[in-house]
Amino acid sequence: MADLAGRLLEGLPEAAVVLDPDVTSAYSHDMAGFCVAGEPAVLVLPETVEQVQHILRTATELRVPVVPQGARTGLSGGANAVDGCILLSMVRMNRILELDPVNRIAVVQPGVVNAELSRAAAEHGLAYPPDPSSWESCTIGGNIGTGAGGLCCVKYGVTSEYVLGLDVVLPDGRLLRTGRRTAKGVAGYDLTRLLVGSEGTLGVVVEAVLALRPAPAPQLALAAEFPSADAACTAVCEVMAAGFVPSLLELMDATTVRAVNEMARMGLPDATKALLLVAFDGPGKAEDLAAVAELCRAAGASEVVPAEDRAESDLLLEARRLALPALDRLGTTMIDDVAVPRSRMAEMLRGVARIADRQRLTIGMVCHAGDGNTHPVVVFDATDEAQSARALESFDEIMALGLELGGTITGEHGVGLLKRDWLARELGPVGLELQRQIKAVFDPLGIMNPGKTI
Template identity: 80%
Template structure:
């Protein structure tokens, strides 16, 4: 321990190194606090690329594991410490280095908060579309690590579609630059896409070149109340089949609607079994919203309420963003993010409801309905061993259901610790073998975020 801290201190400024157990304990885990977490030997807060390189060179020389962290808003345990590790907290590398409105790119450090980048882009008439629900606190580095999505993915896509290039410090301290600053580029293997979603197991992102888009018009939204998941699912399918591209299409079940009302007195309709929120931000958004409202009524909606103003629209969407905090108040939450084909969305929701009933648990579901990404949230008492066991069984059954419906075990939260056992079931032995070989190429000593993802 003394040798580690002394050697780290040689290349770091005062205050960049924390060894006080009360401080290091705060960096043991992300928001999946029920996942196992070790005790770090030290937490480092680098402010420059060279400081990150020094940390990695030291870790390699001493064979010490390193766990990169952002804001620790992740939900899969990917940022959880292992015993004796260096926690590499990137939150102080938080500068927007460049914002270029001509080439529509931003160059940022990994500790930049998603919302801060979005606001900076908006000031130049641009937008950075990926918007996870935790956008006010999550960092770009964490978004890149997990391949984060968000509410507007149905129209604008996920993080990987906006990462043009990366600067990455490898396990041995070498600095790798990938990708480009141009709109096009196909030179060599696409290492940028390989690194996005790798959860800190291949390298430490220290700089990112991100694509921006022209800022859209203010979005308008509607809320449609449905008596069942089946009718809501039918409406989603009809919207997509008719060629509409909403900027957002979110689905909340009755459990999540009630939780949001209890948290924020939002006034959402508690009689609903499924509440669909749809928004458009194009030039024809009023006409599109009217047409989708009619499709919802034809599919069985009992009530369709369009927002009359931008402020009313944002209030509806804020209700969706509050779903996770609202459900989190009910107990410990184990959050899934199984994605299925849109056409199987209703089957997924009904299947989750059956699992909740079978295990006598409360499970709320919110969904990015336009891309089939569901978030079943299992609520349980972590102090009750028997209930915790039921929660774990229900979680596993939900993942099995997602695969059975042609889906994937994770749409945007990553594998982390939570889903390691399920990754092999989805990918198969050949893919797993190749992934382990890739890990060995980037990290031959296995010191980068060990035990995560693969």
């Protein structure tokens, strides 16, 4: 360790190299439950591209594993330390380098917080649409690493659709530039898309060119209460089949609705088995919302509450924002992230309810219903060994159900440690082998975030 620290200090200021075990331990894991974290050798916090290059050259020379990190808000263990590793925290590389309203791009360092970029873009009448729930704290580098999504994905898409180009330091210290600054470009293999979602296993992002969009008008929302999750899912299918493009389409099951009621006293009826939240931000949003209200009533909604203005819309949407904090109050939580075809979302909700009954556990469901991305939240007592074991079993059963329904094991949280074995099942042997070969091209020594994804 002394040799490693000494070599790192040859190209880094003393304040950028941290050996204090209390500090390194605090940085050794993200927010995922049930994921082991090793003991890192050192934490480094670079501020320049050249410092990152020095760190990776040193790691390559000494054959030391490197675990890149952002704000560690991830939910899959992708930022967890491995024994003897260099924890490479990118949070000090946090500058917005350029914001160009003509070309509608932003050039940023990886430590820029998502919300800070959104606010900076708004000053120019622009928006950076990807909005993870942790947008006030998560970083753009972390969003790129996991291919993050958010509440607005149904209309605006996910992180990969906004990353135009990347500067990436490879394990041997070389700087790779991918992609473009132009609106179009198809030269060569799309290495940019390959790197988005690679979870730090191929290299370290040190700069990103991001597409911006004109800022949308404020949303207008409605809340529809349903007597069953099936009825709410029918409404979702009807809305999408009718050609509507809502800016938000979220679903909460009865367990989640009760938890939110208990936490915030929102006054939702106990008979509500599912709550559907719909919003529009485009021209004619009031007319679209009225038409969707009729579709919800036709699908069996017991109550439809439309907002009259932005303030009322924000109040309605607060229920969705409180969903995870409300479930957290019930015990230890483990958040899954399974996306299925929209047409099979009702089967997913029914299947998870059966799993909860069989395992004698509370499992709340919150869904980005517009794109079929479900978040089953398993609640359990972590001090109860038997209950913890059932929670792990339920987690596996949920992922198996998602694959059975033609879905994927992760829609936006990434694979990390938590779902590594399940990735092999989803990809199949040929897909897994090709991914391992790609990994070997970028990282022949296997030092980049080892043990994650594949």
